[in-house]
Amino acid sequence: xxQNVDAVHTCRSTAYLVEQRHAxxxxxxxxxxxxxxxxxxxxxxxxxxxxxxxxxxDRSHGRIVRPPV
Numbered sequence: 001x002x003q004n005v006d007a008v009h010t011c012r013s014t015a016y017l018v019e020q021r022h023a024x025x026x027x028x029x030x031x032x033x034x035x036x037x038x039x040x041x042x043x044x045x046x047x048x049x050x051x052x053x054x055x056x057x058d059r060s061h062g063r064i065v066r067p068p069v
Contacts, residue, residue, distance in 0.1 A: 002026065010036075
């Protein structure tokens with residue numbers, strides 16, 4: 001089972017709970033957790049250089065959404 005967690009729930013207690021259930025999980029990390037974000041960037045391989053070019057901008061509910069294509 002894969003758990004996808006919004007950034008508001010990205011904390012040790014949530015990760016521990018999901019891990020105890022033996023589930024795989026994806027935790028969103030935003031810039032307001034600078035130290036954690038830096039550790040994530042350090043742990044991941046570099047992004048594909050052309051990845052930024054594969055983004056399309058769309059307006060949804062008054063917000064600009066840029067999902068990867």
